[in-house]
Amino acid sequence: MVNEDSVAVVGGSIAGCATAQAVARAGAGRVTVFERAGGELRDRGVGIGLHDARFAELEAAGYVDSSMPWSGLSRRVWTIRDGAAELGRAFADQHFPFRSYNWGSLWHELRSRVPESVTYHTGAAVTAVEQDADGVALRLADGRRERFAAVIGADGYRSVVREAMFPGLAPDYAGYLGWRGTSAPMPGDPETDRAEARVIVFPGGHCMMYLIPAAGGGYRMNWVLYAVPPDDPELLLDLRTPTSLPPGRVAAKLTAYLRDLVAEHFPPYWGRCVLRTAPEDSFIQPIYDLQVPRLAVGRLLLAGDAATVVRPHTGGGSVKALQDATALEAACRANGSWPEIAGAYDAERTAVGAAMVALGRRLGRAQVEQTPDWQKMGQPEFDLWWQEQNQGPDRSSGFGGHALKRG
Numbered sequence: 001m002v003n004e005d006s007v008a009v010v011g012g013s014i015a016g017c018a019t020a021q022a023v024a025r026a027g028a029g030r031v032t033v034f035e036r037a038g039g040e041l042r043d044r045g046v047g048i049g050l051h052d053a054r055f056a057e058l059e060a061a062g063y064v065d066s067s068m069p070w071s072g073l074s075r076r077v078w079t080i081r082d083g084a085a086e087l088g089r090a091f092a093d094q095h096f097p098f099r100s101y102n103w104g105s106l107w108h109e110l111r112s113r114v115p116e117s118v119t120y121h122t123g124a125a126v127t128a129v130e131q132d133a134d135g136v137a138l139r140l141a142d143g144r145r146e147r148f149a150a151v152i153g154a155d156g157y158r159s160v161v162r163e164a165m166f167p168g169l170a171p172d173y174a175g176y177l178g179w180r181g182t183s184a185p186m187p188g189d190p191e192t193d194r195a196e197a198r199v200i201v202f203p204g205g206h207c208m209m210y211l212i213p214a215a216g217g218g219y220r221m222n223w224v225l226y227a228v229p230p231d232d233p234e235l236l237l238d239l240r241t242p243t244s245l246p247p248g249r250v251a252a253k254l255t256a257y258l259r260d261l262v263a264e265h266f267p268p269y270w271g272r273c274v275l276r277t278a279p280e281d282s283f284i285q286p287i288y289d290l291q292v293p294r295l296a297v298g299r300l301l302l303a304g305d306a307a308t309v310v311r312p313h314t315g316g317g318s319v320k321a322l323q324d325a326t327a328l329e330a331a332c333r334a335n336g337s338w339p340e341i342a343g344a345y346d347a348e349r350t351a352v353g354a355a356m357v358a359l360g361r362r363l364g365r366a367q368v369e370q371t372p373d374w375q376k377m378g379q380p381e382f383d384l385w386w387q388e389q390n391q392g393p394d395r396s397s398g399f400g401g402h403a404l405k406r407g
């Protein structure tokens with residue numbers, strides 16, 4: 001590590017907290033995090049699933065902790081509407097060794113692990129990144145300009161650090177949306193197994209559902225529905241420029257469309273879990289993906305979604321962000337200059353990011369863009385269909401994240 005060097009991390013979410021911890025642990029002199037949002041990020045998200053084996057590796061590396069509230073999942077049950085049957089008809093079952101988390105508690109844990117020596121600024125948006133031979137200058141929205149020996153871009157899918165490295169390179173819209181939310185259980189709900197995740201299927205998409213620990217105790221039903229938006233002139237959104245959908249007429253019209261879709265295609269109980277979600281507990285996210293040619297250019301390095309945006313069907317975006325941090329720590333410990341650190345980090349992580357992007361595209365194609373005739377599917381047909389999309393040309397999977405290399 002280049003001891004005593006000052007390092008800035010742009011973005012203070014999952015990748016930002018983890019990479020700040022990584023460079024501080026590896027011996028950076030001064031570490032500063034710039035997070036655009038004011039206050040705590042804990043209420044921003046909903047559920048996150050972390051693969052058991054990936055969690056164990058990250059715990060051994062000191063990045064996560066078993067004491068964080070979680071709920072264990074072991075099976076994923078694929079289910080289709082069957083007339084008035086409350087729970088529908090389960091047509092396939094798969095091994096699903098994941099831990100479910102509330103996004104807020106995961107972030108809180110990572111934030112609490114950022115050493116006190118790190119300065120974490122909130123309400124601090126970085127507007128420009130200028131690299132020269134000796135360092136990097138960051139411009140902030142309040143007019144300040146600060147210099148660092150190196151800068152880590154952990155600023156998500158619309159990264160300004162990535163824009164400085166690869167001008168014009170932006171995420172690709174996948175052609176469909178994710179509608180996400182959480183709802184509280186109600187008295188009289190049927191008994192369901194907490195260890196079972198559900199996938200409710202319908203023509204042109206599916207909805208992933210599982211319980212997550214609630215902030216104040218108990219559980220909430222976390223759901224994410226993926227579907228192509230309707231062919232309506234008012235909804236012909238230009239999503240080529242990465243965006244999120246703010247509340248308003250378009251979001252309201254889309255939500256009405258999605259609610260109708262749920263009412264028509266979901267088994268009654270699972271439909272109620274979605275439809276009783278309060279509007280403020282749900283939001284619509286267009287789905288994107290992005291692969292960068294390199295994760296490091298000179299003294300600029302990327303981590304998490306700033307580096308590669310992976311479609312959420314992989315269940316591995318957060319794992320990838322945390323693994324980026326462990327690889328960065330190892331690269332910093334083993335090398336003495338920023339070009340060497342950048343080279344080692346890039347060699348370790350670029351291929352993994354590309355493999356995850358490719359997996360996300362295969363899963364998205366099979367599960368949303370070109371859904372099969374679900375009615376004709378039983379366990380044997382499902383197993384074949386899953387095998388085709390899950391295994392890449394090299395027969396590796398990566399579902400839930402690739403195994404971390406042992407250092």
Ligand SMILES: Cc1cc2nc3c(=O)[nH]c(=O)nc-3n(C[C@H](O)[C@H](O)[C@H](O)COP(=O)(O)OP(=O)(O)OC[C@H]3O[C@@H](n4cnc5c(N)ncnc54)[C@H](O)[C@@H]3O)c2cc1C
Pocket residue numbers: 010011012013014015016034035036037041047048049050124125126127154155156157158159160178180224285303304305306312315316317318319320321
């Ligand atoms: C529908 C959906 C479901 C998902 N489910 C899962 C799952 O089950 N399991 C899983 O592992 N992953 C899942 N993911 C992926 C996971 O959420 C992301 O990969 C992960 O949150 C990326 O974290 P990050 O820190 O890189 O980016 P982000 O969480 O996007 O954080 C970027 C941060 O940078 C800040 N920022 C941005 N620009 C600036 C700026 N100019 N200056 C200062 N700060 C800035 C932002 O405010 C933000 O806090 C899912 C994603 C989606 C969309």
